[in-house]
Amino acid sequence: MFRTHTNGELSLKNLNEEVTLSGWVQTIRDKGFMIWIDLRDRYGITQLVFDEDRSSAELLEQAKKLGREFVIQISGKVIERTSKNPKIPTGEIEILVAKLTLLNASELPPFTIEDETDGGEEQRMKYRYLDIRRNPVKDKLIFRHKMAQKVRNYLSDKGFIEVETPVLIKSTPEGARDFVVPSRMNPGQFYALPQSPQTFKQLLMIGGIDRYFQIVKCFRDEDLRADRQPEFTQIDCEMAFVEQEDVLEIFEGMTASLIHEISGKETGKFPRMTYDEAMKRYGNDKPDIRFGMEFVELNELVKGKDFKIFDDAELVVGINVEGCAEYTRKQIDALIDWVKRPQIGASGMIWIKFQNDGVIASSVNKFYDEDSLKKITEKFGAKEGDLMLLMSGEANKVRTQLSALRMELGNQLGLRKGNEFSPLWVTDFPLLEWDEETGRYHAMHHPFTSPKPDDIHWLETDPGKARANAYDLVLNGNEIGGGSVRIYDKNLQSKMFQLLGFTQEEAEAQFGFLMNAFKYGAPPHAGLAFGFDRLVAILDGNEVIRDYIAFPKNNSGRDVMIDAPSHIADEQLDELHLSVHEKK
Template identity: 90%
Template structure:
């Protein structure tokens, strides 16, 4: 037996017991006549003591040869510490070591393996297996495990069945780019790694598995933004014989259960908001409703005053930052520079201050007198001490720009608190969006999303106005889950493919298996998928998903630890009938 206890177990209740422990040497404090060692494992730290008055000369010499991260096994007696450490569970005791065995030596690690490390992100990614020994990383992986357990327990109690779906599937051109896998047995043909098990879970509904879930790896070969991984994990779910309300009830229940487990509080009924309302009030379809700063539209007040920037704009809209009238000109100029960055793209920003003495002043005093500024302040429901910030331009662009500014101010003002949770359903998304470049419609979600029943007639007359029977679950300004009621009628599905520009032959080649399945009694069905990595991060008061993945990729999609992706041997390429040394 390598150990009788872990390094987080022992307390004064174990006093005078003979125990065997194993783990890694974290720190060594050598006073010559006495040596203390912190022994670490996944469960905690236990202090070991070697004492020249109570330990043999040979044992003291063996202890002096130990180094950081050596793997050792010790036998000894539990004794009471004279200098206790209340910060750790084992802080009242220490082990007077009687036998020491080195299981494996270690080189000096490239960074200190402690909660506060001296290792930068790149070096820690390269030696991720060492980084995992640190509590901040280890605890996040344990938290992820516990959340997965709770999800499985909740869904199992709701009669869901976990079913594995294939990882080697057929490539489709819709959505993000697929990762493709050449087939040696079928020269010139390729599998794709799934972006989602979408069609398979619909086939499971046809197969009578009326409640399915899977915690599943998905893959997207897309341009990486900050904190987005090429492989990610979904909680993938589908239900038969349900409508939208049934899906929302089940997964609101699951999310509320997770939130209560973490916060100890009931969240109550989740609020709901239509896509149009979210865009009007917050400028995006995943608003953070932990704080205000809702949009105020000003077209009716500011146009016709000879201020060309506003007169020429499709939309003039702003936010009220409460209590910020004391911002200096330098602080406001910094905000203006921030919105003018290429990532945001605004051409400028107008400000209006409602000073503590009740005086209103602005960056456009030349065009707007005191009475006009007062009307603007009233529209914002502003009070003395507030600062109003206004953007103008194309309606969609300016809402997007102002939304980014709102979120930035939320961060700067400390309004986006990791220990506060504000869930929200966003519903009634557009079904289709027009792409000028391709000259056709694209599905806002995916081609299998059903239009709202009352909007089906619009597919013939005005498809762009049709709303999707779709819903997203938003938490703290992040989309954590999304789904829709599916099309289960083959005629409606065929009409949708037509609208999306598929020829009959293309639709048959790519989705014929699904259309054929619909001929054999497909039930009404709907589903939803959670981004598990992001859900776990947010529930833990964080937004960096990489910290919750055991072996993540960097921002370039590379695994710097194993150096992947990498070239493969010519022999492998030849077996796969792929390009070889510049030849075909």
């Protein structure tokens, strides 16, 4: 037996017990006549002691030869520590070692296995197995596990069935993003890896499963932006015989229970906002509502005062940054530079200060008299000490720019607190968006999303105006889930494919099986999918999803630890009837 206890459980209750422990050598303090070793495993740290008086010379010699990350097994007696460590559960005891077995030696690890490591990102990824030994990484994986368990038990209790859908499926029209898998048994033919189990979950609804979920890997072969992974995990859900309200209720309940589990806090009823409202109030369809700084539209007040920039703008809009009137010129210039960066692309920014002395100062005093500025200030609801920042331009653009500034200020001012949870439903998304590049409509959510019944008529006349029965769950400024009521009428589905520019043949080739299934009694159904990696990160007060993945890939889609992808043998290619060539 390698251990009688783990390294996290012994206390004064175990005094004088003979125990056996195993683990890694975290630290060695060698005072010559005495040696202390911190022994670590997943569960904690236990201090081991060897000394001249109480240990044999051999044992001491043995202990002296140990190094960091050596794997050892010891037996000994639990004794009380003279200098206690109240920070750890085992801090009141230590083990007077009687026997030491070296289970495995270790070379010096490439970085320190401490909460704060000296290892850089690349080293840590290459030696991810060592990185995982560190508490911050290990704890994130354990947190992820607990969240998955909680989700599964919550949904199971609500009658949801977890059904595994296939990983080897068929390539879809968004095919450019599909990973494909050549079939040896069917030469020249390919499977695709699912970007989501969308069609399968709809088929399960047609199959009468009624309530389905799955925590499932999905795949997307696209250029990776920072913190995107080619394989990612979804909590995928679908329900039959429901309306939007039923879906929102279930998953609000689930999310609230996760938040409660973590924080002990009740979230109350989640606020809801339409897409239009979110864009107007926050310039963003996933607003962080942990803080205010809502958008204030100013066209009425600022136009016609000969300030050309505002006069020419489609929209003049601003935010009130509370308590920041004392920002220096330098601080304000830094913000102006920030919005002028190419990533944001604003041409400038106007400021108005409602100073603590009651004076209203601004960068546009030339154009606006005191009365005008006062009216603007009132519109903002600003009080003495507040700083107002105004941007202008083409409405959509300026909203996006101001939204970025709002988030930046939220960060700078510490308003985006990791331990605070502000969920929000955003509803009534547009059904379609016009893509200038391809000159046609794209589904904003996906092609199976149902238009709002009242808006179906727009499909014939002005499709861009149709809103969808689609909804996103937003948490702390991140979209953690999204879904929709689905189309279940084969004619409406055909119409949608048509609008999206599919020929009938294309629709048939890609989704024939789904269209066919619609012929045999498809029930009304709706669903939702959570990005599980992101959900977990945000629930843990973090935003870096990579930290919550045991073996993530880098921005080039590479696993630097195992060195994948890699070249394969010619015989293997040959078996697949494939050859690799330079790009034509």
